[in-house]
Amino acid sequence: MVDKVLTANRLADGISVWLDASGNWVESLQDAFVARHAEAVAALEATGKRAFDENKVVDVNVVDVEEVDGTLRPLRMRERIRAEGPTIPYAPGYHGLAGPKNFAA
Amino acid sequence: MYRYDEFDHAFVSARVEQFRDQVQRRLSGELAEDAFKPLRLMNGVYLQLHAYMLRVAVPYGTLSSRQLRMLAHIARKYDRGYGHFTTRQNIQYNWPRLSDTPDILQELASVEMHALQTSGNCIRNVTADHFAGAAADEVADPRPYAEILRQWSSVHPEFSYLPRKFKIAVTGAERDRAAIQVHDIGLHLKKDENGKLGFAVYVGGGQGRTPLIAKKIRDFLPEEDLLSYTTAIVRVYNLYGRRDNKYKARIKILVHETGAEEMARQVEAEFANLKDTELKLPDTDIQAIAAYFAPPALTNRPEGWGNLAGWKKADPAFAAWVHQNVQPHKHPDYGMVTISLKPIGGIPGDASHEQMDAVADIAEEYAFDEIRVSHEQNLILPHVALADLEPVYRALVAAGLATANAGLITDIIACPGLDYCALANARSIPVAQEISSRFGDPERQAEIGELKIKISGCINACGHHHVGHIGLLGVEKKGEELYQITLGGSGDENTSIGEIIGRGFAPEKVTDAVETIVDTYLGLRRDKSETFLEAYRRVGPQPFKDALYGGNAQAAA
Numbered sequence: 001m002v003d004k005v006l007t008a009n010r011l012a013d014g015i016s017v018w019l020d021a022s023g024n025w026v027e028s029l030q031d032a033f034v035a036r037h038a039e040a041v042a043a044l045e046a047t048g049k050r051a052f053d054e055n056k057v058v059d060v061n062v063v064d065v066e067e068v069d070g071t072l073r074p075l076r077m078r079e080r081i082r083a084e085g086p087t088i089p090y091a092p093g094y095h096g097l098a099g100p101k102n103f104a105a
Numbered sequence: 106m107y108r109y110d111e112f113d114h115a116f117v118s119a120r121v122e123q124f125r126d127q128v129q130r131r132l133s134g135e136l137a138e139d140a141f142k143p144l145r146l147m148n149g150v151y152l153q154l155h156a157y158m159l160r161v162a163v164p165y166g167t168l169s170s171r172q173l174r175m176l177a178h179i180a181r182k183y184d185r186g187y188g189h190f191t192t193r194q195n196i197q198y199n200w201p202r203l204s205d206t207p208d209i210l211q212e213l214a215s216v217e218m219h220a221l222q223t224s225g226n227c228i229r230n231v232t233a234d235h236f237a238g239a240a241a242d243e244v245a246d247p248r249p250y251a252e253i254l255r256q257w258s259s260v261h262p263e264f265s266y267l268p269r270k271f272k273i274a275v276t277g278a279e280r281d282r283a284a285i286q287v288h289d290i291g292l293h294l295k296k297d298e299n300g301k302l303g304f305a306v307y308v309g310g311g312q313g314r315t316p317l318i319a320k321k322i323r324d325f326l327p328e329e330d331l332l333s334y335t336t337a338i339v340r341v342y343n344l345y346g347r348r349d350n351k352y353k354a355r356i357k358i359l360v361h362e363t364g365a366e367e368m369a370r371q372v373e374a375e376f377a378n379l380k381d382t383e384l385k386l387p388d389t390d391i392q393a394i395a396a397y398f399a400p401p402a403l404t405n406r407p408e409g410w411g412n413l414a415g416w417k418k419a420d421p422a423f424a425a426w427v428h429q430n431v432q433p434h435k436h437p438d439y440g441m442v443t444i445s446l447k448p449i450g451g452i453p454g455d456a457s458h459e460q461m462d463a464v465a466d467i468a469e470e471y472a473f474d475e476i477r478v479s480h481e482q483n484l485i486l487p488h489v490a491l492a493d494l495e496p497v498y499r500a501l502v503a504a505g506l507a508t509a510n511a512g513l514i515t516d517i518i519a520c521p522g523l524d525y526c527a528l529a530n531a532r533s534i535p536v537a538q539e540i541s542s543r544f545g546d547p548e549r550q551a552e553i554g555e556l557k558i559k560i561s562g563c564i565n566a567c568g569h570h571h572v573g574h575i576g577l578l579g580v581e582k583k584g585e586e587l588y589q590i591t592l593g594g595s596g597d598e599n600t601s602i603g604e605i606i607g608r609g610f611a612p613e614k615v616t617d618a619v620e621t622i623v624d625t626y627l628g629l630r631r632d633k634s635e636t637f638l639e640a641y642r643r644v645g646p647q648p649f650k651d652a653l654y655g656g657n658a659q660a661a662a
Contacts, residue, residue: 009152009156011131011132011203012132012202012203012204013156013157013203013204014152014153014155014156014157014201014202014203015155015156016154016155016156052138054134055131055132055134055138059152075584076584077523077581077584077586078154078523078529081154081523081524082154082155085155086155086524086525087524087532087535088452088534088535088538090199090524091185091187091457092186092457093186094185094186097155
């Protein structure tokens, strides 16, 4: 079976998030809980549906990943870019998903 | 430019408060996503790959300095310090928080801007020639009519739930800079033999998965009939458009399936009932709106001619910029300046908050406080005295905005692609950057001459690839990006849809393929005056296929 993780976008700010082993939505794919068998995938799906119904996240999806040298890597490019951010330097001080939180207000 | 009246202010403010309430109810859980999604889309808020995206309307691409400063402020305060100007003359922010969007809309309303109808199956932002009101070749400024259409179409009760989105473009010149033939309705403002203003009306153009060139269904529609005739078109579409299939729901499919002649007959029949109703535009109303768009008081500045010659002689880089980015104005002492948002190797259409502030300052000091957004993702200063070109250029250089490439191979249109967009299948921006870097040498660009490359990251064609002289369409094949190349497209008065040249190219090969196409053109053109498009139309695709595939294009496609 292909390994899977649960991903979504946070309701209030839309930022991409992944579900970790403690049931928290975290901003790094590398901290995600990996489902390696059918029961775990079913649990992920149920958790995703509950989080959507509770208005914590939107656009909830289970996505395929592989582990390469200890790093999680989604199989689809779309999901790789979602996990790592734009593949281009797009603004001073920002790369990928990271960047200063309170940029020169 | 147009100024909001009391009604406009009250209407936009009421919409902001309504949306604030909707967002609060969504965040508190009172509203579910299914109920909220159409509401946020009606206010320009999308969800993309990494975050929400807010698309702000720039009606017919016209901005004042005050408005552009507000766009810079929003980029700084609520986003990541930049914005992206789009092929529909709008601006998009890629990282706003949903919880901030009511405040952003409130700030926009304070400068008479909004995000209404930048999404959804309604009549979208009406676009216009970015040189409107300044171009030497126009019969009249098309923007008053675009503004009339904006007012008429804003939350129009009959047309808020059309089968699909609906885009109108207006030009006032023979040379079409608004791509009207690839819009749902394209309006060409012209004069009849008596000097009376009216429109040639085109219907059913569009790009996307089924690119079609619009059909002319009226050669001359008197200006007073603009709203009644447009209503007739949209009403016929609303009645008969294919609501059963999203991919066949645009008016272009209806026109294609019905036939232009029958479509025209149905529109004329509807129009006959509407012609003498309250939709008829009184001349006083047209004049009242037109007065908002009165050209600035352009005093004679003949000293500019002598100054310009001296400055050009002293600074070849300035001369190159004037040659490429300044077009003749209807007043001989003035020019229309294109501010390229296509730095070599940069992201097409992106501008930082500092750059937006800089352009606002320059426009205020030297350009009568007016800025335009072009559908080619550049900014325009429509009225600059030749005598002021040198200080304008210096200020643009300081802001990193003086790339002399308007209309050249590095003036690339690109959609956000898979770096941001939830619909995309492939990236557009890195491809644009690599092509731009490959051809960035000014002498090489000048040698190649006019050549428009347009890149879309999916079949929806936001990057206008169908009308690129060279069009690139990113697709996903077996999990990898692949770029299909089309040649010979054009979005002007001689609109054509590009032809697929053969099998696609992997990301690392696509720039080489473009270079092969360009070198083939350089080798076969009659002389330097024959542009890429002219040469392609003369020789057809075969020499390019041979160069790219060695005669094996069909077998391998």
